[in-house]
Amino acid sequence: xxxxxxxxxxxxxxxxxxxxxxxxxxxxxxxxxxxxxxxxxxxxxxxxxxxxxxxxxxxxxxxxxxxxxxxxxxxxxxxxxxxxxxxxxxxxxxxxxxxxxxxxxxxxxxxxxxxxxxxxxxxxxxxxxxxxxxxxxxxxxxxxxxxxxx
Amino acid sequence: xxxxxxxxxxxxxxxxxxxxxxxxxxxxxxxxxxxxxxxxxxxxxxxxxxxxxxxxxxxxxxxxxxxxxxxxxxxxxxxxxxxxxxxxxxxxxxxxxxxxxxxxxxxxxxxxxxxxxxxxxxxxxxxxxxxxxxxxxxxxxxxxxxxxxxxxxxxxxxxxxxxxxxx
Numbered sequence: 477x478x479x480x481x482x483x484x485x486x487x488x489x490x491x492x493x494x495x496x497x498x499x500x501x502x503x504x505x506x507x508x509x510x511x512x513x514x515x516x517x518x519x520x521x522x523x524x525x526x527x528x529x530x531x532x533x534x535x536x537x538x539x540x541x542x543x544x545x546x547x548x549x550x551x552x553x554x555x556x557x558x559x560x561x562x563x564x565x566x567x568x569x570x571x572x573x574x575x576x577x578x579x580x581x582x583x584x585x586x587x588x589x590x591x592x593x594x595x596x597x598x599x600x601x602x603x604x605x606x607x608x609x610x611x612x613x614x615x616x617x618x619x620x621x622x623x624x625x626x
Numbered sequence: 627x628x629x630x631x632x633x634x635x636x637x638x639x640x641x642x643x644x645x646x647x648x649x650x651x652x653x654x655x656x657x658x659x660x661x662x663x664x665x666x667x668x669x670x671x672x673x674x675x676x677x678x679x680x681x682x683x684x685x686x687x688x689x690x691x692x693x694x695x696x697x698x699x700x701x702x703x704x705x706x707x708x709x710x711x712x713x714x715x716x717x718x719x720x721x722x723x724x725x726x727x728x729x730x731x732x733x734x735x736x737x738x739x740x741x742x743x744x745x746x747x748x749x750x751x752x753x754x755x756x757x758x759x760x761x762x763x764x765x766x767x768x769x770x771x772x773x774x775x776x777x778x779x780x781x782x783x784x785x786x787x788x789x790x791x792x793x
Contacts, residue, residue, distance in 0.1 A: 494704055517697035517708050518677060532697050535708045540699065586691040601689035605678035605696065 480541045482507065483551025491538035498522045498533035500541075501548060509549035509578050513607075520606030523579035524548050530586045549578035557623075558585045564619040572610035580606050584620050593624045640728035642792035647782045649728035651772040652735075656762035660715070663722030671770050686716040706767030712757040718742065732793035750787055754780050 478491045482505060489500045501507045501524070510533055513521030517532040524533045525547035552558035561584050564570075571577040580603070587594055587602040594602070599620055608616070640646045651657065659668040665682045668675055681689050688694045698714035720740050723731050734740045735749050744752065753759055763776040774782065786792070 516703075520678075523696075529693060530691055530696050535697060535699060535703050535710075537699060583691065590690045598689075600679065601681050602691045605680070605692050607678075 478539060478542050480538065480546060481544070482546045483548060483554070484545075489538065491542070494537050494539070496534050497524065497531075497536045497538045497541050497546070500538040501533060501546075507548050507550050511575055511578055513576065513579075518607070519576065520579040520583065521576050523582040523606065525552075525582060525586060528586060528589065530583050547582075549581060552582060552585050555585065555589075557589045560623045561585045561588065561619070564623045568615050568619040568622065570612055570615040570619050572608075572612050576606060576608045576610075577612075580608065580612075580616055584616070588620065588623055594620065640732055640793065642729075642732070642786075644782070644786040644789050644792060645728060645732045647774050648779070648786055649731060651762075651774050651779055652723060652731050653728065654762070654770075654772040656765055656769070656772055657759075658724055660758075661717045661721055661723040663719065663724045667716050670768070682716050682719075686718055688715075702761075702764070702766040709761065709766050709769065711761035714758065729793045732791070736791055736793075746787060746791055750783050753783060 477488050479486050479488050480491075480500070481487075482501065487505055489504050491500065498510060498512060501510050502512070510524055511521040512534060513519035515534050517535045520532065522532055522534040523530050525531065525545075526536065526541065527544050528547075553562055558581075561581050565577070565581060570580075583603050583606045587599065591598055596617070599617055603616065640649045655668070655671050655673050659670075659673060662668060666676055666680060667682070669677065678692075680692070680694075683689050683693075688696070694714040697708060699708075699710040700712050701710045702708065703710065721734070721742065723734065726734060736746060738744065741749055760776065763771045765771055772779070
């Protein structure tokens with residue numbers, strides 16, 4: 477058993493067998509807002525923050541989370557930027573089916589924390605790894621710009 | 627068209643027969659995919675542009691909030707599909723080898739302005755011990771290793787260096 481910090485709380489979890497952080501979050505901690513998409517780090521649905529950096533939890537060994545601060549979609553609203561992203565997402569009516577949106581929100585929050593006024597290129601570079609089958613990309617871009625005041 | 631040519635492995639023979647087997651490794655996709663001359667990496671044996679429009683970034687580690695380490699961990703995933711090794715990143719642009727002949731790569735890796743300021747000994751050390759280089763021989767599922775075995779590659783490097791590193 478290992479202790480990992482998720483959304484500011486310490487949890488004792490089973491990280492054996494190289495299990496990915498995603499399954500520890502979902503199956504052991506019941507934080508099911510983080511989604512399983514492709515399982516190959518290709519779609520971004522499972523994005524969480526590891527010390528503020530977006531990370532694909534489906535390929536991130538849970539054992540590697542020891543000693544780091546993990547933030548999930550359940551905790552991102554505790555940050556000022558996270559709150560703004562959530563509000564903008566609601567105001568712009570960004571989600572359609574919603575499956576990818578926790579990953580999109582996590583990627584956007586990291587982008588805006590790092591760069592409060594991102595250009596379209598900055599948005600492309602930061603968000604290109606988060607795939608939306610519904611094609612909500614235009615609204616995602618609008619929401620990010622609305623937070624940045626662009 | 628130009629990018630397409632860059633995507634192909636040059637595979638040109640070196641003037642020095644001692645460097646030829648080394649060139650066959652350095653011109654392999656496992657090396658060239660991250661020793662690019664573009665602002666993005668390539669992937670796979672077909673050397674396609676990296677999915678998700680991944681970019682090089684300021685320090686070769688990707689965009690500020692879409693870093694290589696977002697997906698590439700310190701080891702391949704259990705199923706081998708997502709490759710990983712410590713400090714996954716692109717070589718600096720100055721170390722781009724795409725489009726170079728074997729003899730040109732041979733010269734480049736000995737040129738401190740194009741090898742990160744390394745001495746020949748440090749170049750050999752990088753090629754013999756760097757986790758990223760060693761990963762090439764354990765590339766996971768669906769990726770071929772270089773055509774020369776790693777231990778033979780080290781012997782080839784030593785023989786080449788002992789002969790004065792001819793190109």
